[in-house]
Each structure stands twice: as C-alpha cells, then as structure tokens.
C-alpha cells in the first residue's frame with residue numbers, strides 16, 4: 452500500500468510487540484553473554500506498557516500510536532528503555548497531525564530517531580549497539596524514498612538494511628553499553644538491541 456494509516460501502524464506495532472514477547476528469552480540470552488541479561492525482560496516490559504497505553508488511549512493517528520509506544524518505553528528501565536523511547540518519539544513527531552503518512556514521513560522519523568539516539572548515547576556505527584541497525588535502516592529508507600518507493604517497498608529496504616546491520620554486529624567488539632565491559636567475550640554474539648530493531652522494521656514491511 453502507498454500510505455500508512457492508524458490501523459496499519461497498530462498492526463505494525465502489535466506484530467513487533469508479539470515477536471518481542473515470543474522471543475524475549477532469546478534477547479535475554481544474548482544480553483546474558485554480552486551484558487547483564489535483562490534486555491528481553493526490559494523490552495517485553497516496554498511493549499506491554501506500550502500496549503496498555505494504546506488500549507487506554509485509542510489513538511486516531513499514526514503519530515498518536517508512536518506517542519503511546521514512546522511513552523511505554525520511556526517508562527521502562529535499562530539503557531534500552533529511554534533510548535528506544537526517544538527513537539519512537541521522533542517517529543511520533545514526524546507523523547504529528549497527519550491522518551495518514553507516506554514513506555517520506557517514516558524516513559524522516561527514522562533519520563531523526565537514530566540522530567537522537569546517537570546524540571544521547573554517543574554510539575557510532577561499528578560500536579556494536581542498536582545504532583548499527585538503526586543507521587543503515589534510516590539511510591536505506593531515505594534512499595528508497597528518493598527513488599520514489601511507497602511505504603511497503605521502502606520499509607522492505609529498511610528491513611533488509613537493518614537485518615544486515617544487526618548481523619554485522621556479530622563480528623564487532625563493543626565500544627558502548629555494557630557489552631563494552633566484557634571485551635572479547637561479546638565478539639561472535641549479535642547485539643540484541645540491533646536484532647530488535649531489525650524485527651521492528653521487518654514488521655513494518657509486512658504489516659497490512
């Protein structure tokens with residue numbers, strides 16, 4: 452489809468939330484090796500808080516969906532809660548006041564989102580964090596928009612770039628976050644935050 456409306460945004464979001472709930476053990480296991488073993492729990496808690504806000508607030512626009520999601524994350528602890536909360540907040544800002552959004556608006560949200568995460572967390576591409584998926588996804592999304600892609604195709608490009616970016620973290624030694632404390636131990640393990648970002652874009656590409 453050419454645009455994203457509130458129903459599609461909710462389906463996107465709910466698809467991601469379900470994947471997080473089903474695979475939170477996997478995320479926790481990765482974080483057990485490279486961090487403190489709470490990422491799956493943190494993320495699951497965030498998506499449940501987001502869902503509660505969506506059910507209570509009954510959003511009428513895509514922007515309101517992202518605002519509810521953002522607040523759910525900002526309510527959650529860990530490093531990921533506030534960083535992902537601020538990431539989704541940029542999507543909400545980009546979509547603000549629009550009844551439906553096109554791929555250009557999503558690209559702006561994605562670019563501002565990763566910019567904000569980098570400003571707050573200081574991570575660069577190559578530091579083995581969620582930024583390794585967020586940055587290439589945002590760039591791929593913008594390139595797709597420049598080439599005239601509508602939402603589904605643009606999100607597909609974002610997903611492929613996010614998945615490649617997440618995969619690339621496996622070979623990295625972390626320079627940010629807790630994984631940086633364990634040095635070589637985390638090499639060979641995919642960054643769970645980057646993996647979750649890939650799931651987020653995958654659901655954006657498949658949600659109808």
Ligand code: ADP
Nearest residue numbers: 490529530531572574580581627628629643644
């Ligand atoms: P904590 O380390 O506080 O327990 P979480 O387990 O909730 O945090 O989240 C860990 C994830 O957060 C990592 O997998 C990584 O993707 C992400 N992360 C950590 N530090 C940063 C940072 N500076 N910038 C972007 N993402 C980060």
Ligand code: MG
Nearest residue numbers: 486487489490
């Ligand atoms: Mg952790």
Ligand code: MG
Nearest residue numbers: 487489529530
């Ligand atoms: Mg922790």
